[in-house]
Amino acid sequence: MAQYADAENQRVRTIGDFLVSSFGRILIALIVPAVTFVVLWQGFIFLRDSNAPQLVITLIAIVWGVGGVAMLFFVSNWLIEQLPQRWMRYLQPFLFVGPAIAILTWYLAIPTLRTFWLSLRNTNGSQFVGLNGQGVPFIQNYIEVFTQRIMLEAFRNNLLWMVLGTSLTVILGLLVAVLADRSKAESIWKSLIFLPMAISFVGAGVIWGMVYEYNPNVGLLNAITGIFGAEPQAWLINQPWNNFFLIVTVIWLQSGYAMVLLSAALKGVPGELLEAARVDGANEIQIFFKILIPYIQGTIITVTTTVVIFTLKVFDAVIVMTGGQYGTEVIGVRFYRESFINRNSGYGSTIAIILLIAVIPVMIYNLKQFGEREVF
Amino acid sequence: MESLKVRRLLSSIAVNGALFLICFIWTIPTLALLISSFRPRDDIKSSGWWTVLPHRGWQTTEELPIPEDMTRDEPITIEGITATYDEFREGVVSEDRQTQFLWVGNLRSGRIEVRERKWGVNWDFTFENYGQVLAGKTYEITNADGSVSIVQGDNFTGAFLNTFTVAIPATVIPILIAAFAAYGFAWMRFPLRKVMFIGVVALLVVPLQIALIPIMRDYVSLDLNGTFLAVWLAHTGFGLPLATYLLYNYISGLPRDILESAFIDGASHFTIFLRLILPLSVPALASFAIFQFLWVWNDYLVALIFLGVTNSDIQVMTMRIQEMTGSRGQDFHALTAGAFVSILVPMIVFFSLQRFFVRGLLAGSVKG
Known part of the structure; x- marks a missing residue:
């Protein structure tokens, strides 16, 4: 795919042109995410604290949840497209697969390691199990699981x-x-x-x-x-x-x-x-x-x-x-x-x-x- | 030639007969739930739901006043039948077994019902169970004797809305994220691409139990517990491996030339994804959407843990039903009506979109 993208948009600009536009771009690039963030945050606060009728809450929650994710994609893509071509081509794949990988890492990959770590530890995870003389260190939970x-x-x-x-x-x-x-x-x-x-x-x-x-x-x-x-x-x-x-x-x-x-x-x-x-x-x-x-x-x-x-x-x-x-x-x-x-x-x-x-x-x-x- | 026809007919009867038997057994339990949910609360416990079918049973034909000089201990004679009060309370059957005398009410103010064995149907239906289950704080029910009593409603309307609030974003969000990722894996080149996708495949069968305790801890420290966002994200996380995998299989199979001509026209990845890939992937998106929607709608464990049992305002229907079976397991009128409300939406989705659902299943479904 990349070779086609290479061919497009090889415009030559004057230095002044670049400065003006890039200053404007940076400004907008800061404002747009900030506005997005504020809108989403306000929605979250509203949903958490509101006493509106439940049907209203349901509708707003659905619009906020679905729309919010779509909006994040649009805004991040817009931001990336403001960047110079080279950067954009480097970053865009991560916009596409990044969210999925981030969520999978947070929700499944890392928890697997954390759960394994916790399985070696005591009731509330504050220290390794079995260290204070009660049972076998580290694997006491496993011993109990297989003997209870x-x-x-x-x-x-x-x-x-x-x-x-x-x-x-x-x-x-x-x-x-x-x-x-x-x-x-x-x-x-x-x-x-x-x-x-x-x-x-x-x-x-x-x-x-x-x-x-x-x-x-x-x-x-x-x-x-x-x-x-x-x-x-x-x-x-x-x-x-x-x-x-x-x-x-x-x-x-x-x-x-x-x-x-x-x-x-x-x-x-x-x-x-x-x-x-x-x-x-x-x-x-x-x-x-x-x-x-x-x-x-x-x-x-x-x-x-x-x-x-x-x-x-x-x-x-x-x-x-x-x-x-x-x-x-x-x-x-x-x-x-x-x-x-x-x-x-x-x-x-x-x-x-x-x-x-x-x-x-x-x-x-x-x-x-x-x-x-x-x-x- | 004749004998071949006869054999064909016999085998067809055998095949359809066996299928009918299996399907009959398969359908009866659900049918029982549906019928029971429309029967008055007292009827459910005193007569089987199958009495809505024609059956032979005792039916009251006449009511007799009770004799006045009645005492508890001495037997009395009514219409040629001699028995004590206690025996009449149980119901005394005449010698020809065609008539039953039943003392209804107490010793002083009751009456005697004369019943005969007859064919009949028990078609006493009501919407009151649904009224009570769907109502909010209080609900008035009219008793059999005409009096009105006020009972606590079960607020299934609220739980129904909550289930929608959970299910729709928890279906759309993972699909959107997975579609982007599937496109990225299929049509973009970037470092670690293969490693990441192997990760997705590896996570396909990881049981979600593995994540519940750590995620719960994160939610507690982020103060996200008991919010819809928490449940959406959890369902997104647990649904993503399968969604990404299925959509990747579909999107990577789309013809290459369509995309290449779009690139030559100068379209960006984002535009191609929105304008070209999403519309072309509707069948795959729909099959996964149904799959995920049914999964989330029917989910109990994730909702139980991340919405919590303390705040009943945000409970979903599976939680409410489970609570009812625990505390009021004998209230079949409410339980059946509540359960039917909860299975209504998946059934509609299922029947109207069965084709897509089957396609999704066939595309390979091993969910963690």
Whole structure:
């Protein structure tokens, strides 16, 4: 791109001309950012302190937030374009990628290091953990995370979530994708399975909380088992099965995702391949296991990884339905309670680091994939 | 040939039947929520939502005055049925099992309802649950007996507006920033370009839990906690890796010659980005926008931590619902109405823009 920019704007100016214009430019270059800053700051103060009707606040907040970011881009670009060509060409890329890199650094990259640092330190981060004779220096948090009974329970449950939740989600998604592919009403079936994707975990918690309700006049499950003469059950309290009933909610939410990806992959299987197999006398089950599954293997792996990461971090679904009680504790809930209820930043950070370590294989895989792309 | 047709028909019935069964199970819980939210508060607990379907049950056909010389201990005879007061309170069923006698009210001033087993539907619907949930400080409800009582509203209107206030900027800001960055990575050359982009790819799957404690500390020292700006920025930070990655994939795939001819015409990067790239990228921007909007709208954790539970004026809907399940988990009338209000907007977005949403998912979505 640069060579084209080189060609443009090679104007020659007199020295006087340059001085006058550059003085004016510098003045404007100072005023414009200052005005921008004042406007944005006033908006912030207004939003923080105003008692205006809520609808007004909502509208102003949206305009301020969205407009503010756009304005910052415009003003900084205008400023950069005031600079001499050489400078402009050097700085403009940083205007484009700078904000994203700055935010990613502040919000994800540096916090990773800070969280690791905190995980070595005590409750409020004031000194290294375990230095005053209580436990092993530096790694006491990690020792506790791997020995505390409640954490072990959380690890066990997360394993259950990952294995059971993921496999059932993928199998159901695949089942619906294969079946819907053979139905004329394909898009209707797919929409209905996909719909829960739009619902929050909190909403799903309310929806399934009602299904599991003890009162058989409210709880569908108890009403159904009641028909067969069974006593009402507290499905979300009876251990260890309550974990399974929690996992069902996530299968319900996520199967649509698996179905959409797998369905798209199935559409990519060449028809001739299937025809050839049929001509050779393969039955549908053989075609499914010998041709379809190997062909869409890549997508199955992608879907599985995504759902595994999802179940690893599960939080809302559990906190709404059981709050992590009755043996349903998971890592996500533990992290929240330790960090923000018990205010133990050392311990909370340690749990966060464990979550990070768990996704590192996926991170490496992503980087490898990216490295294999030649275009960049 | 005939047998082939029959086989085709049978397999089609099997396929559609199986799909119907799965979809039926998938839809029932949401349908239950919707129906329950329109039923009167007492009905929800005393009869299942499925009684809105035709069913066989006891229906009152006649009301009898209670005998005057009634005492609690001695059995009495009504219409040929002999039982004690306590048994009548439970409901006494006649021998042919077709009639039930039920004592309603107390010993002195009650009445006896004669009920028969009949087919019927329980179509008693009301908007009062929504009225109460959406109302601010107080809300008047009319009870079954005609009296009026005043209850505390749940102010979901406020929470609804707050959710919008959080969701729209938290969707647009990351897209804008990511679009600039994607253009920069795709069409500009600068030092450390590759290193930075590798950083973006590496951050794709980093769990957001890793950032919550340090960011919380920053917000406390900047006095940003409990402001919308804090939540916008947090969602921007957590959404940026995926947004940048997806938009980069799209923007870098745009045909080179369009841009080159624009450069020859003397357009600057900024102009090309605004006039050319943004309009061309609408499909990609839309798919990510829907993705991010649903994510933010449905988010609970980030809002919980950065908006805080102390000031209920700035709470979003997921926080309110979670609070209700904790403190008033048995108030199904309010819970169902509140939950339905909160899933209404994502459902509309979802149904009207499903195509874009699916495209976004297919473009690869591993969110941290």
